Amino acid sequence: MKKIIFINFCLIFLQVNAQNDLITISGVVSDFEGNPIDSAIVELKHSDFQTAYETLTDVDGRYKLKVLKGEYIALASMRMDEYPLANSVLPKNKQRLEFWSWNVIAQEDIILNIKYHRLEIYGVNVFRIQGAAPGYTIYCRPMSLTRGFAELDEKELSFIDLCPPPEELDIRVEINEQPVKINMKQKIKEYVNKGICY
Incomplete structure:
Protein backbone atom coordinates (compact mmCIF):
# COMPACT_ATOMS: atom_id res chain seq x y z
CA MET A 1 0.00 0.00 0.00
CA LYS A 2 2.83 2.42 0.90
CA LYS A 3 4.56 1.62 -2.42
CA ILE A 4 1.38 2.40 -4.39
CA ILE A 5 0.90 5.71 -2.57
CA PHE A 6 4.58 6.61 -3.12
CA ILE A 7 4.40 5.74 -6.84
CA ASN A 8 1.20 7.79 -7.23
CA PHE A 9 2.87 10.72 -5.43
CA CYS A 10 5.91 10.47 -7.75
CA LEU A 11 3.69 10.42 -10.85
CA ILE A 12 1.75 13.48 -9.65
CA PHE A 13 5.04 15.27 -8.84
CA LEU A 14 6.46 14.49 -12.30
CA GLN A 15 3.25 15.65 -13.99
CA VAL A 16 3.23 18.96 -12.05
CA ASN A 17 6.91 19.56 -12.87
CA ALA A 18 6.31 18.80 -16.55
CA GLN A 19 3.45 21.32 -16.57
CA ASN A 20 5.75 23.92 -14.97
CA ASP A 21 8.11 23.52 -17.93
CA LEU A 22 5.35 24.46 -20.39
CA ILE A 23 4.11 27.89 -21.41
CA THR A 24 1.35 28.98 -23.79
CA ILE A 25 1.83 31.14 -26.87
CA SER A 26 -1.54 32.32 -28.16
CA GLY A 27 -3.23 35.10 -30.07
CA VAL A 28 -5.14 36.01 -33.22
CA VAL A 29 -3.87 36.07 -36.81
CA SER A 30 -5.48 38.80 -38.93
CA ASP A 31 -4.87 41.18 -41.81
CA PHE A 32 -4.33 44.90 -41.23
CA GLU A 33 -8.06 45.59 -41.51
CA GLY A 34 -8.67 43.24 -38.57
CA ASN A 35 -10.17 40.40 -40.64
CA PRO A 36 -9.25 37.04 -39.05
CA ILE A 37 -7.20 34.63 -41.15
CA ASP A 38 -8.42 31.07 -40.68
CA SER A 39 -6.38 27.95 -41.49
CA ALA A 40 -3.08 29.83 -41.19
CA ILE A 41 -0.09 27.82 -40.01
CA VAL A 42 1.57 29.12 -36.85
CA GLU A 43 4.88 27.42 -36.15
CA LEU A 44 7.70 27.82 -33.66
CA LYS A 45 11.20 27.02 -34.98
CA HIS A 46 14.29 25.53 -33.33
CA SER A 47 17.68 27.16 -34.00
CA ASP A 48 18.30 24.65 -36.83
CA PHE A 49 15.05 25.96 -38.42
CA GLN A 50 13.22 22.69 -37.83
CA THR A 51 9.63 23.08 -36.66
CA ALA A 52 9.33 22.59 -32.89
CA TYR A 53 5.57 23.20 -32.57
CA GLU A 54 2.85 23.87 -35.11
CA THR A 55 -0.87 24.58 -35.18
CA LEU A 56 -3.56 26.06 -37.44
CA THR A 57 -5.78 29.04 -36.71
CA ASP A 58 -9.52 28.53 -36.29
CA VAL A 59 -12.28 30.42 -38.16
CA ASP A 60 -11.78 33.41 -35.82
CA GLY A 61 -8.02 33.45 -36.49
CA ARG A 62 -7.23 32.20 -32.98
CA TYR A 63 -4.31 29.91 -32.22
CA LYS A 64 -2.70 28.35 -29.14
CA LEU A 65 0.60 26.51 -28.74
CA LYS A 66 1.71 24.72 -25.55
CA VAL A 67 5.51 24.70 -25.70
CA LEU A 68 8.48 23.84 -23.54
CA LYS A 69 10.14 26.85 -21.95
CA GLY A 70 13.23 27.88 -23.86
CA GLU A 71 14.66 30.00 -26.64
CA TYR A 72 13.52 29.55 -30.21
CA ILE A 73 14.89 31.11 -33.39
CA ALA A 74 11.51 32.22 -34.79
CA LEU A 75 7.74 32.06 -34.84
CA ALA A 76 6.20 32.18 -38.32
CA SER A 77 2.68 32.35 -39.70
CA MET A 78 1.21 32.08 -43.18
CA ARG A 79 -1.68 30.61 -45.04
CA MET A 80 -0.21 28.31 -47.66
CA ASP A 81 -2.89 28.83 -50.31
CA GLU A 82 -2.13 32.60 -50.23
CA TYR A 83 1.66 32.23 -50.35
CA PRO A 84 3.20 32.88 -53.79
CA LEU A 85 6.26 30.64 -53.31
CA ALA A 86 3.91 27.74 -52.47
CA ASN A 87 2.43 28.06 -55.98
CA SER A 88 -0.73 29.89 -54.90
CA VAL A 89 -3.43 29.86 -57.56
CA ILE A 105 12.23 33.77 -25.51
CA ALA A 106 9.51 31.51 -24.14
CA GLN A 107 9.83 31.78 -20.35
CA GLU A 108 6.24 32.78 -19.54
CA ASP A 109 2.90 32.83 -21.35
CA ILE A 110 2.96 35.06 -24.45
CA ILE A 111 0.04 36.68 -26.26
CA LEU A 112 1.15 37.51 -29.80
CA ASN A 113 -1.48 38.95 -32.13
CA ILE A 114 -0.12 38.51 -35.64
CA LYS A 115 -0.92 40.82 -38.56
CA TYR A 116 0.48 40.36 -42.05
CA HIS A 117 -0.27 41.14 -45.66
CA ARG A 118 1.86 42.03 -48.70
CA LEU A 119 4.76 43.78 -46.94
CA GLU A 120 7.11 41.80 -44.72
CA ILE A 121 9.99 42.86 -42.48
CA TYR A 122 12.19 39.76 -42.47
CA GLY A 123 15.21 38.87 -40.35
CA VAL A 124 15.15 41.76 -37.86
CA ASN A 125 18.36 41.88 -35.82
CA VAL A 126 19.48 44.68 -33.49
CA PHE A 127 23.10 44.96 -32.40
CA ARG A 128 25.88 47.35 -31.38
CA ILE A 129 28.97 47.67 -33.52
CA GLN A 130 32.06 47.54 -31.32
CA GLY A 131 34.21 50.66 -31.54
CA ALA A 132 31.52 52.71 -33.31
CA ALA A 133 29.57 55.72 -32.08
CA PRO A 134 27.00 54.94 -29.36
CA GLY A 135 23.88 53.53 -30.93
CA TYR A 136 22.37 50.44 -32.47
CA THR A 137 22.36 48.99 -35.94
CA ILE A 138 19.06 47.48 -37.02
CA TYR A 139 19.32 45.02 -39.86
CA CYS A 140 16.25 43.74 -41.66
CA ARG A 141 14.99 42.75 -45.09
CA PRO A 142 11.83 44.67 -46.01
CA MET A 143 9.97 42.87 -48.80
CA SER A 144 7.03 44.09 -50.89
CA LEU A 145 4.98 41.52 -52.78
CA THR A 146 3.38 44.31 -54.84
CA ARG A 147 6.87 45.40 -55.97
CA GLY A 148 7.79 41.80 -56.73
CA PHE A 149 4.74 41.20 -58.91
CA ALA A 150 5.49 44.42 -60.83
CA GLU A 151 8.79 42.83 -61.99
CA LEU A 152 7.38 39.33 -62.47
CA ASP A 153 7.21 39.45 -66.27
CA GLU A 154 11.01 39.74 -66.47
CA LYS A 155 12.15 37.26 -63.78
CA GLU A 156 11.11 34.35 -61.58
CA LEU A 157 9.57 35.44 -58.26
CA SER A 158 12.33 33.70 -56.27
CA PHE A 159 14.99 35.93 -57.96
CA ILE A 160 13.18 39.27 -57.75
CA ASP A 161 14.43 42.10 -55.55
CA LEU A 162 11.40 42.53 -53.27
CA CYS A 163 13.09 45.27 -51.23
CA PRO A 164 11.71 48.79 -51.69
CA PRO A 165 14.34 51.56 -52.02
CA PRO A 166 15.27 53.10 -48.62
CA GLU A 167 13.76 56.47 -49.59
CA GLU A 168 10.35 54.77 -50.00
CA LEU A 169 10.42 53.27 -46.51
CA ASP A 170 8.69 55.11 -43.67
CA ILE A 171 10.65 53.75 -40.72
CA ARG A 172 9.92 54.55 -37.08
CA VAL A 173 11.87 53.06 -34.19
CA GLU A 174 10.85 53.11 -30.54
CA ILE A 175 12.71 51.92 -27.45
CA ASN A 176 10.47 51.47 -24.40
CA GLU A 177 7.67 53.27 -26.28
CA GLN A 178 9.89 56.33 -26.86
CA PRO A 179 10.75 57.38 -30.46
CA VAL A 180 14.46 57.44 -31.26
CA LYS A 181 16.41 59.25 -33.98
CA ILE A 182 17.37 57.30 -37.09
CA ASN A 183 20.80 58.38 -38.31
CA MET A 184 20.66 56.73 -41.73
CA LYS A 185 19.01 54.09 -43.91
CA GLN A 186 20.91 52.17 -46.55
CA LYS A 187 20.40 49.17 -48.77
CA ILE A 188 23.02 46.43 -48.47
CA LYS A 189 23.91 43.34 -50.46
CA GLU A 190 23.73 39.99 -48.74
CA TYR A 191 25.00 36.66 -50.04
CA VAL A 192 22.46 33.84 -50.16
CA ASN A 193 22.81 30.30 -51.49
CA LYS A 194 21.75 31.20 -55.05
CA GLY A 195 23.50 34.54 -55.37
CA ILE A 196 23.10 38.08 -54.07
CA CYS A 197 20.04 39.18 -52.12
CA TYR A 198 19.25 42.86 -51.53
Missing part, protein backbone atom coordinates in the same frame (compact mmCIF):
# COMPACT_ATOMS: atom_id res chain seq x y z
CA LEU A 90 -5.20 32.90 -56.08
CA PRO A 91 -5.23 36.16 -58.05
CA LYS A 92 -2.07 38.20 -57.38
CA ASN A 93 -3.98 40.82 -55.37
CA LYS A 94 -5.17 38.09 -52.92
CA GLN A 95 -1.71 36.61 -52.29
CA ARG A 96 0.29 37.52 -49.17
CA LEU A 97 3.75 37.15 -47.72
CA GLU A 98 4.30 35.63 -44.27
CA PHE A 99 4.85 36.87 -40.71
CA TRP A 100 8.08 36.29 -38.74
CA SER A 101 8.95 37.02 -35.13
CA TRP A 102 12.62 36.38 -34.33
CA ASN A 103 14.50 35.24 -31.21
CA VAL A 104 11.46 34.11 -29.22
Whole structure:
Protein backbone atom coordinates (compact mmCIF):
# COMPACT_ATOMS: atom_id res chain seq x y z
CA MET A 1 0.00 0.00 0.00
CA LYS A 2 2.83 2.42 0.90
CA LYS A 3 4.56 1.62 -2.42
CA ILE A 4 1.38 2.40 -4.39
CA ILE A 5 0.90 5.71 -2.57
CA PHE A 6 4.58 6.61 -3.12
CA ILE A 7 4.40 5.74 -6.84
CA ASN A 8 1.20 7.79 -7.23
CA PHE A 9 2.87 10.72 -5.43
CA CYS A 10 5.91 10.47 -7.75
CA LEU A 11 3.69 10.42 -10.85
CA ILE A 12 1.75 13.48 -9.65
CA PHE A 13 5.04 15.27 -8.84
CA LEU A 14 6.46 14.49 -12.30
CA GLN A 15 3.25 15.65 -13.99
CA VAL A 16 3.23 18.96 -12.05
CA ASN A 17 6.91 19.56 -12.87
CA ALA A 18 6.31 18.80 -16.55
CA GLN A 19 3.45 21.32 -16.57
CA ASN A 20 5.75 23.92 -14.97
CA ASP A 21 8.11 23.52 -17.93
CA LEU A 22 5.35 24.46 -20.39
CA ILE A 23 4.11 27.89 -21.41
CA THR A 24 1.35 28.98 -23.79
CA ILE A 25 1.83 31.14 -26.87
CA SER A 26 -1.54 32.32 -28.16
CA GLY A 27 -3.23 35.10 -30.07
CA VAL A 28 -5.14 36.01 -33.22
CA VAL A 29 -3.87 36.07 -36.81
CA SER A 30 -5.48 38.80 -38.93
CA ASP A 31 -4.87 41.18 -41.81
CA PHE A 32 -4.33 44.90 -41.23
CA GLU A 33 -8.06 45.59 -41.51
CA GLY A 34 -8.67 43.24 -38.57
CA ASN A 35 -10.17 40.40 -40.64
CA PRO A 36 -9.25 37.04 -39.05
CA ILE A 37 -7.20 34.63 -41.15
CA ASP A 38 -8.42 31.07 -40.68
CA SER A 39 -6.38 27.95 -41.49
CA ALA A 40 -3.08 29.83 -41.19
CA ILE A 41 -0.09 27.82 -40.01
CA VAL A 42 1.57 29.12 -36.85
CA GLU A 43 4.88 27.42 -36.15
CA LEU A 44 7.70 27.82 -33.66
CA LYS A 45 11.20 27.02 -34.98
CA HIS A 46 14.29 25.53 -33.33
CA SER A 47 17.68 27.16 -34.00
CA ASP A 48 18.30 24.65 -36.83
CA PHE A 49 15.05 25.96 -38.42
CA GLN A 50 13.22 22.69 -37.83
CA THR A 51 9.63 23.08 -36.66
CA ALA A 52 9.33 22.59 -32.89
CA TYR A 53 5.57 23.20 -32.57
CA GLU A 54 2.85 23.87 -35.11
CA THR A 55 -0.87 24.58 -35.18
CA LEU A 56 -3.56 26.06 -37.44
CA THR A 57 -5.78 29.04 -36.71
CA ASP A 58 -9.52 28.53 -36.29
CA VAL A 59 -12.28 30.42 -38.16
CA ASP A 60 -11.78 33.41 -35.82
CA GLY A 61 -8.02 33.45 -36.49
CA ARG A 62 -7.23 32.20 -32.98
CA TYR A 63 -4.31 29.91 -32.22
CA LYS A 64 -2.70 28.35 -29.14
CA LEU A 65 0.60 26.51 -28.74
CA LYS A 66 1.71 24.72 -25.55
CA VAL A 67 5.51 24.70 -25.70
CA LEU A 68 8.48 23.84 -23.54
CA LYS A 69 10.14 26.85 -21.95
CA GLY A 70 13.23 27.88 -23.86
CA GLU A 71 14.66 30.00 -26.64
CA TYR A 72 13.52 29.55 -30.21
CA ILE A 73 14.89 31.11 -33.39
CA ALA A 74 11.51 32.22 -34.79
CA LEU A 75 7.74 32.06 -34.84
CA ALA A 76 6.20 32.18 -38.32
CA SER A 77 2.68 32.35 -39.70
CA MET A 78 1.21 32.08 -43.18
CA ARG A 79 -1.68 30.61 -45.04
CA MET A 80 -0.21 28.31 -47.66
CA ASP A 81 -2.89 28.83 -50.31
CA GLU A 82 -2.13 32.60 -50.23
CA TYR A 83 1.66 32.23 -50.35
CA PRO A 84 3.20 32.88 -53.79
CA LEU A 85 6.26 30.64 -53.31
CA ALA A 86 3.91 27.74 -52.47
CA ASN A 87 2.43 28.06 -55.98
CA SER A 88 -0.73 29.89 -54.90
CA VAL A 89 -3.43 29.86 -57.56
CA LEU A 90 -5.20 32.90 -56.08
CA PRO A 91 -5.23 36.16 -58.05
CA LYS A 92 -2.07 38.20 -57.38
CA ASN A 93 -3.98 40.82 -55.37
CA LYS A 94 -5.17 38.09 -52.92
CA GLN A 95 -1.71 36.61 -52.29
CA ARG A 96 0.29 37.52 -49.17
CA LEU A 97 3.75 37.15 -47.72
CA GLU A 98 4.30 35.63 -44.27
CA PHE A 99 4.85 36.87 -40.71
CA TRP A 100 8.08 36.29 -38.74
CA SER A 101 8.95 37.02 -35.13
CA TRP A 102 12.62 36.38 -34.33
CA ASN A 103 14.50 35.24 -31.21
CA VAL A 104 11.46 34.11 -29.22
CA ILE A 105 12.23 33.77 -25.51
CA ALA A 106 9.51 31.51 -24.14
CA GLN A 107 9.83 31.78 -20.35
CA GLU A 108 6.24 32.78 -19.54
CA ASP A 109 2.90 32.83 -21.35
CA ILE A 110 2.96 35.06 -24.45
CA ILE A 111 0.04 36.68 -26.26
CA LEU A 112 1.15 37.51 -29.80
CA ASN A 113 -1.48 38.95 -32.13
CA ILE A 114 -0.12 38.51 -35.64
CA LYS A 115 -0.92 40.82 -38.56
CA TYR A 116 0.48 40.36 -42.05
CA HIS A 117 -0.27 41.14 -45.66
CA ARG A 118 1.86 42.03 -48.70
CA LEU A 119 4.76 43.78 -46.94
CA GLU A 120 7.11 41.80 -44.72
CA ILE A 121 9.99 42.86 -42.48
CA TYR A 122 12.19 39.76 -42.47
CA GLY A 123 15.21 38.87 -40.35
CA VAL A 124 15.15 41.76 -37.86
CA ASN A 125 18.36 41.88 -35.82
CA VAL A 126 19.48 44.68 -33.49
CA PHE A 127 23.10 44.96 -32.40
CA ARG A 128 25.88 47.35 -31.38
CA ILE A 129 28.97 47.67 -33.52
CA GLN A 130 32.06 47.54 -31.32
CA GLY A 131 34.21 50.66 -31.54
CA ALA A 132 31.52 52.71 -33.31
CA ALA A 133 29.57 55.72 -32.08
CA PRO A 134 27.00 54.94 -29.36
CA GLY A 135 23.88 53.53 -30.93
CA TYR A 136 22.37 50.44 -32.47
CA THR A 137 22.36 48.99 -35.94
CA ILE A 138 19.06 47.48 -37.02
CA TYR A 139 19.32 45.02 -39.86
CA CYS A 140 16.25 43.74 -41.66
CA ARG A 141 14.99 42.75 -45.09
CA PRO A 142 11.83 44.67 -46.01
CA MET A 143 9.97 42.87 -48.80
CA SER A 144 7.03 44.09 -50.89
CA LEU A 145 4.98 41.52 -52.78
CA THR A 146 3.38 44.31 -54.84
CA ARG A 147 6.87 45.40 -55.97
CA GLY A 148 7.79 41.80 -56.73
CA PHE A 149 4.74 41.20 -58.91
CA ALA A 150 5.49 44.42 -60.83
CA GLU A 151 8.79 42.83 -61.99
CA LEU A 152 7.38 39.33 -62.47
CA ASP A 153 7.21 39.45 -66.27
CA GLU A 154 11.01 39.74 -66.47
CA LYS A 155 12.15 37.26 -63.78
CA GLU A 156 11.11 34.35 -61.58
CA LEU A 157 9.57 35.44 -58.26
CA SER A 158 12.33 33.70 -56.27
CA PHE A 159 14.99 35.93 -57.96
CA ILE A 160 13.18 39.27 -57.75
CA ASP A 161 14.43 42.10 -55.55
CA LEU A 162 11.40 42.53 -53.27
CA CYS A 163 13.09 45.27 -51.23
CA PRO A 164 11.71 48.79 -51.69
CA PRO A 165 14.34 51.56 -52.02
CA PRO A 166 15.27 53.10 -48.62
CA GLU A 167 13.76 56.47 -49.59
CA GLU A 168 10.35 54.77 -50.00
CA LEU A 169 10.42 53.27 -46.51
CA ASP A 170 8.69 55.11 -43.67
CA ILE A 171 10.65 53.75 -40.72
CA ARG A 172 9.92 54.55 -37.08
CA VAL A 173 11.87 53.06 -34.19
CA GLU A 174 10.85 53.11 -30.54
CA ILE A 175 12.71 51.92 -27.45
CA ASN A 176 10.47 51.47 -24.40
CA GLU A 177 7.67 53.27 -26.28
CA GLN A 178 9.89 56.33 -26.86
CA PRO A 179 10.75 57.38 -30.46
CA VAL A 180 14.46 57.44 -31.26
CA LYS A 181 16.41 59.25 -33.98
CA ILE A 182 17.37 57.30 -37.09
CA ASN A 183 20.80 58.38 -38.31
CA MET A 184 20.66 56.73 -41.73
CA LYS A 185 19.01 54.09 -43.91
CA GLN A 186 20.91 52.17 -46.55
CA LYS A 187 20.40 49.17 -48.77
CA ILE A 188 23.02 46.43 -48.47
CA LYS A 189 23.91 43.34 -50.46
CA GLU A 190 23.73 39.99 -48.74
CA TYR A 191 25.00 36.66 -50.04
CA VAL A 192 22.46 33.84 -50.16
CA ASN A 193 22.81 30.30 -51.49
CA LYS A 194 21.75 31.20 -55.05
CA GLY A 195 23.50 34.54 -55.37
CA ILE A 196 23.10 38.08 -54.07
CA CYS A 197 20.04 39.18 -52.12
CA TYR A 198 19.25 42.86 -51.53
